[in-house]
Amino acid sequence: MSFTTLAQSEPIDCRTAVQRLWDYLDEELDAARMTEVSAHVARCAACGEHVHFARTFLSALSASRTDVPDATALRSRVVDALEREGFSSTERS
Amino acid sequence: MNDRDAQFEQNALTCLPDVARFARSLTRNESAADDLVQETFLRAYRGYASFQQGADVRRWLFSICHHAFLRIQEREQRMVLSGDAGEAGDADLETLAAVMGHVAAQRSGLDAFVSSIDVGPAIREAIDQLAAPYRLAVTLVDVEGLSYEEAAQMAEVPVGTIRSRLFRARRLLQEQLFEYARDLGVTSAATAKGPGRESTSIMSTGLDQ
Numbered sequence: 581m582s583f584t585t586l587a588q589s590e591p592i593d594c595r596t597a598v599q600r601l602w603d604y605l606d607e608e609l610d611a612a613r614m615t616e617v618s619a620h621v622a623r624c625a626a627c628g629e630h631v632h633f634a635r636t637f638l639s640a641l642s643a644s645r646t647d648v649p650d651a652t653a654l655r656s657r658v659v660d661a662l663e664r665e666g667f668s669s670t671e672r673s
Numbered sequence: 674m675n676d677r678d679a680q681f682e683q684n685a686l687t688c689l690p691d692v693a694r695f696a697r698s699l700t701r702n703e704s705a706a707d708d709l710v711q712e713t714f715l716r717a718y719r720g721y722a723s724f725q726q727g728a729d730v731r732r733w734l735f736s737i738c739h740h741a742f743l744r745i746q747e748r749e750q751r752m753v754l755s756g757d758a759g760e761a762g763d764a765d766l767e768t769l770a771a772v773m774g775h776v777a778a779q780r781s782g783l784d785a786f787v788s789s790i791d792v793g794p795a796i797r798e799a800i801d802q803l804a805a806p807y808r809l810a811v812t813l814v815d816v817e818g819l820s821y822e823e824a825a826q827m828a829e830v831p832v833g834t835i836r837s838r839l840f841r842a843r844r845l846l847q848e849q850l851f852e853y854a855r856d857l858g859v860t861s862a863a864t865a866k867g868p869g870r871e872s873t874s875i876m877s878t879g880l881d882q
Contacts, residue, residue: 599769602768602843606820606821608836630772630775633775633784637843637847638815640787640792641846642815643793644793644800647690647694648690648693648694651690654707655689657707657711659686661714665719667681670679670682
């Protein structure tokens, strides 16, 4: 298997870079490997596109987080249940 | 009101919206989620003496919630925890597959749409359709922002398992999003992207050999 390599001095190739894609974006690599991927992505437009797309995708995932609409009603129900356990709330004292 | 109750109200109850969201991602059912939230806070209140002050109370509540969810599922005999059919075995291959999915999307012009419209509803629907282990991994890491280590502790599985489940979940979600784009009529004619051709060439050359 021969992935395109950008230059002789490039420490990692495209395949290695994309294999580390998620770990890189999640900052779960050690410092040396983070640096290797950063250096590769800075020089390789193709891998840079993959990183850009993956980052956009992760942002969309994170942004999909929504608050529960009726949290106030749910909180009241939970506090009722807690009070039956002896809990005393400042809201109702 | 005693100090313990005041602390519980200030620290734990303020996390109720987070726990409610997490419970809904686990149950995919509003009524069941509300029951689970109530059970979570009852358990948390009873065990609050064991909570180490200064620790991450939200993570502690998530853990209680997840345990309560598993116990409920066991009671209802609706979940098989062992075996984990379809478990992602190789995280690196999942990552490569996700990138190949992106390459294919570049070819058909589908990739640009992810950043061009609100894909939130499609993502939420796609997450709901994931099998429980994958839904848990992506919810904890990508939606709630936990690290691999934290998510692994909560799910009580090795870090490598969370990682492979997460990567598979992401690949599946990407595929769902591209499917969503096709359903919306997004085509290659809509987004002709020059730079994408280079990466398509690189990736297909590498993986085809």
